[in-house]
Amino acid sequence: MSESKDHLAQGKIAPSRRNGRVSAKPTMSDVARLAGVGTMTVSRFLSGSVAVSSETAQRVQSAINELNYRPNELARAFRGQRSRTIGLIIPYLYDPFFANCVHSVTTVANEHGYSVIITTSNEDTEKEFVEVERMLERHVDGVVAIPARFNESRITRPLFGKTPVVVFDRPVADPTLDAVTVQNTGGARRIVEHLIEHGHKRIAFMGLSRSLFTINARFLGYRKALQDAGLEEDAFFGCDSQEDTLRAVESKLRGPKTPTAVFTSNTLATRYVLTALFTLGVKMPNDLAFACFDDFDLAEFCSPPLTVVRQPAQEIGRVAASLLFDRIARGEIPKTGNRIVLPVEIVLRRSCGCKHRGSVVIH
Amino acid sequence: MSESKDHLAQGKIAPSRRNGRVSAKPTMSDVARLAGVGTMTVSRFLSGSVAVSSETAQRVQSAINELNYRPNELARAFRGQRSRTIGLIIPYLYDPFFANCVHSVTTVANEHGYSVIITTSNEDTEKEFVEVERMLERHVDGVVAIPARFNESRITRPLFGKTPVVVFDRPVADPTLDAVTVQNTGGARRIVEHLIEHGHKRIAFMGLSRSLFTINARFLGYRKALQDAGLEEDAFFGCDSQEDTLRAVESKLRGPKTPTAVFTSNTLATRYVLTALFTLGVKMPNDLAFACFDDFDLAEFCSPPLTVVRQPAQEIGRVAASLLFDRIARGEIPKTGNRIVLPVEIVLRRSCGCKHRGSVVIH
DNA sequence: CTGTTAGCGCCTTCAA
């Protein structure tokens, strides 16, 4: 009895204390008090989990309006099991491919009523690790990630406990994680075959580090195409900066076996190589035929328009996010994750030497 | 007495209950129990707010290691005043300018030990509003936003209560909000003057809606330049799609007063107009001189290389985020917000008719 | 249909 009296007393002094604090946000019990009901009635009214009489509903609603009450999502997340938040990790944003992926992931998440905590790793596995921990401490319900330098990434099941994880663009060693990738090898192989069909015998490959999954996969496609045609490889990994790339391009062009075509393996390398060719005054496609992985706005307006392998960026993000929400809904961690491989599209423009445009989908 | 006994009893049964639940994350009291100390000692050890004896520190540390304990950031945020989270709202991500802004905002936030909740409004003020509410419910410590269609945006002080807000790229009507923008008018004016210096008398302006702050500000710069030179305006607002833009460009070129130069007011309009010119077979800069607002990768490789007004995208995001953390640290909401205007840079390439490259900074 | 109780994990306050 005395206990319950205590509670009542508290209930009575609470409002004045509240009013004392100028800016305290109204809480559910403020609403309950004003409406003359218990907090659970307010809670139920908000969640709709259990019916409340339409008359009380009215009163609660007006109390909410009057106080301009908003539920404290932090308290909910803390109390319950779900934070309604997912984490999103990508290397960086200035690659339009990554930016598009982010756009679709956030869109899907918001459609599910979720918030997205985003972070950029800059390909730094240590920063990635720190940020993953931060996300886990915030109890995100799941994580979508493009792992930094895939093999070295510390993104593995044990780190996440029972929090679902979907990686995309690059898989990871851990087979229990879901992964969404594209036909990197197939796409690269096909476009190099196309260059071969144009009659090229000496085709160079330019890329960033081979320790990046996508770059390596594309290199393997390039290699396969050359091997099948009995041609010799000529690959350079190390387009880490404009200067390095310029040096590499220069030495290739001055070398004894000057390539007649070049294939660049992602947007960044493409930019560096194009700049280098521009600097050196090389004319495409006559001096050198050109094709690259990753489409971008205005590839159409380059001089000449560029032949590319296009990835469905938004689609990749959408599929990865959907997969994650699937996992979250089911609540179980699979023994073996899904491995989804999306098709790419070859877009023929002029830089390869084609006179006519065209496109082919590679599954 | 009986109360305290109750608590002790609870303390004793808790571990077994815990061990019963397979996957419960260890809590601070688990650590405390294992280390044979009170929870406050663990708390103090973690925060470093009060010294603990090095011997207990040892024990606590090993307990933490053994249990692989991570503090529950959700509980902290709930309990305390700070969520160590900021909200970030942008229209969309496929504009590289916006993507770069996001990159720098998240980088700055992470440097401050903060997480970033990101959302895209797609220029939809309703979605923007909903997402702001979600962020507020999550008790973000502050918000950085590019408001959707600035005048109509519902981003105003009352909505946010005492949560600090910094808008960037576009200001809002509310003068109490901090705003970071660039020299839109000055930059546009200068580049149009440059076209005039090339001898052009009929210069067209192409843009999205004038209800977008940046577009309007750039238009005003364009207008000023023409007025000062005694020339006639020729503006089109409505580059909302490729089709609309193509139609507009076509009719301009067929009209009685065909422009000899065109200025496009952002990346999107630029892309549409370039595509239209390409489709119609217009040659730059001879048939038509060209200049645009917003630089982008590979503007260098367009045919011809494009003359642009470049905004310091990363810098804008960095300044906006820093301003926000300033506000968060001070904890007071200003009567009148800061209005920071950053310079832009004119980058002369070939599309304007220049033979030589060059650049000028406009403050 | 509605209310009461209890406690999520942490840290502030008070007491030793």
Next chain:
DNA sequence: TTGAAGGCGCTAACAG
């Protein structure tokens, strides 16, 4: 230097 008590706002579980 350390510990105990209490409560942040919410909702599951149990009464009525």
